[in-house]
Amino acid sequence: MKKACVIGYPIAHSRSPLIHNYWLKQHGIEGLYEKREVKPEDLADFLTHLDAHGYAGCNVTIPHKEAAIPLVGKMDDIVRRTGSLNTIYLDSGIISATSSDGxxxxxxxxxxxxxxxxxxxxxxxxxxxxxxxxxxxxxxxxxxxxxxxxxxxxxxxxxxxxxxxxxxxxxxxxxxxxxxxxxxxxxxxxxxxxxxxxxxxxxxxxxxxxxxxxxxxxxxxxxxxxxxxxxxxxxxxxGLGMLLHQAVVGFEKWFGIRPQVTPELYDLVANDVDPEYHR
Ligand SMILES: NC(=O)c1ccc[n+]([C@@H]2O[C@H](COP(=O)([O-])OP(=O)(O)OC[C@H]3O[C@@H](n4cnc5c(N)ncnc54)[C@H](OP(=O)(O)O)[C@@H]3O)[C@@H](O)[C@H]2O)c1
Structure with a gap:
């Protein structure tokens, strides 16, 4: 089973699992996207053992977006220009990073x-x-x-x-x-x-x-x-559409399919943000 996760501290609020697990189900991929609470002092160890934990990669959120940079083996120009990353993936075993917020x-x-x-x-x-x-x-x-x-x-x-x-x-x-x-x-x-x-x-x-x-x-x-x-x-x-669209980048890197941001996905996450939401 292919797995990915989002790491942060705290992490309870993250809606990323809702998005990625929706796409995994939609595409019939046997996979899982989890939330992992990683304290700053555990960040280096967690990233170094990403593969050993069974992850193809992870999203990175507050407070690790800048701190993770020196810990990756490869980064693209977006990370270099913004000084921040939010998506980590293994490229031939190398811990690689991009940022998909923009x-x-x-x-x-x-x-x-x-x-x-x-x-x-x-x-x-x-x-x-x-x-x-x-x-x-x-x-x-x-x-x-x-x-x-x-x-x-x-x-x-x-x-x-x-x-x-x-x-x-x-x-x-x-x-x-x-x-x-x-x-x-x-x-x-x-x-x-x-x-x-x-x-x-x-x-x-x-x-x-x-x-x-x-x-x-x-x-x-x-x-x-x-x-x-x-x-x-x-x-x-x-702002919610930005959250959904930034997730496309990581999903494609970890699971090999470029997913779509559909009105159905928007409604799913919008209902989680606001149970009173109606399209
Ligand atoms: N939709 C999405 O996918 C998405 C993605 C990322 C972030 N966000 C949201 O975007 C917001 C900012 O995130 P960030 O990571 O950019 O935060 P950040 O790096 O901490 O920057 C916060 C910015 O807000 C300003 N600010 C904060 N409180 C203020 C106040 N009371 N009055 C005037 N300016 C104030 C700060 O001004 P100073 O420089 O003066 O401190 C700074 O420019 C958050 O609400 C976050 O949830 C949404």
């Missing part, structure tokens, strides 16, 4: 907005943490003209500007109204608006009618930011 965001975006053309456009990113880095890295591989980062801590936004070069610029909070008037895409990558976290306070009135508003927070499924954008008639993209 790809998950992008695939969910284009699935929600078919025919999206970002050429020459501006994206405004709220936040400068790990997921902002992953999303910016992926967006820069399109022909988007520029990314503007608005973040509570200016130094973290400036750090991303330094890493990613001149297409990425810091956005001063008092210029949001002016600069957002030309945004094609606005993405919240902060934890604001998430259940139990402070609300995101943002005036969307200057956004053009063509602006797509995305939130990567998926608890709740429809955040206040998305509600506010919909009230303005703007197209919106929720």
């Amino acid at each position: 790809e998950g965001f992008y695939q969910n975006l284009v699935a929600t907005v078919p025919g999206l053309d970002l050429k020459g456009q501006t994206a405004v990113i709220l936040g400068a943490g790990g997921s902002a880095r992953a999303i910016i890295e992926r967006l820069l591989r399109t022909d988007l003209a520029r990314v503007k980062i608005l973040n509570r801590t200016e130094a973290r936004a400036q750090e991303l500007c330094n890493i990613f070069g001149t297409r990425v610029q810091w956005l001063a909070p008092d210029r949001f109204g002016i600069e957002s008037a030309s945004a094609r895409l606005l993405v919240n990558t902060t934890s604001q608006g998430m259940k139990g976290q402070p609300a995101l306070q943002l005036d969307l009135s200057a956004l053009p009618a063509s602006c797509i508003v995305a939130d990567i927070v998926y608890v709740p499924l429809k955040t206040d930011l998305l509600k506010q954008a919909q009230a303005r008639g703007l197209q919106t993209v929720g």
Whole structure:
């Protein structure tokens, strides 16, 4: 039986088993995807013995996404550019790593907005943490003209500007109204608006009618930011789809089939997030 898992500390909240075990069943693969609580001090030992534990690979979540990097034998350019990984697989026995958060965001975006053309456009990113880095890295591989980062801590936004070069610029909070008037895409990558976290306070009135508003927070499924954008008639993209699309990458590496993100899978996980959910 082929096995994979998600490791983190804590790990109880992870919805990855729901996603991967759905695909295993759908494709009639005799396999299993488990949750494994791995403490920071046990990370090196766990990864070194991945094969011995019977795993073809694993997803990696908080707090191991950066700490695991020196422990892998091989990593791709995405891991190098973002300084973070979330997917580990064995490639001819070598512990290998990629990061699928950016790809998950992008695939969910284009699935929600078919025919999206970002050429020459501006994206405004709220936040400068790990997921902002992953999303910016992926967006820069399109022909988007520029990314503007608005973040509570200016130094973290400036750090991303330094890493990613001149297409990425810091956005001063008092210029949001002016600069957002030309945004094609606005993405919240902060934890604001998430259940139990402070609300995101943002005036969307200057956004053009063509602006797509995305939130990567998926608890709740429809955040206040998305509600506010919909009230303005703007197209919106929720965060749960990113979670489903990022999972495609690992599943294909471990089990050899590229799975689909279907409405049925979305409903399954959405019901787990919010039992009141109706499509
Ligand atoms: N949909 C998905 O698949 C997916 C994937 C990954 C993450 N997420 C969600 O994305 C969110 C961020 O994750 P992450 O890993 O990027 O976290 P992170 O690295 O800790 O970054 C958090 C970001 O949020 C900002 N922030 C946090 N609290 C704030 C507040 N009260 N006011 C203003 N800014 C605040 C931080 O600003 P400072 O720099 O000033 O601290 C930072 O920019 C989480 O809610 C996570 O659940 C979703």
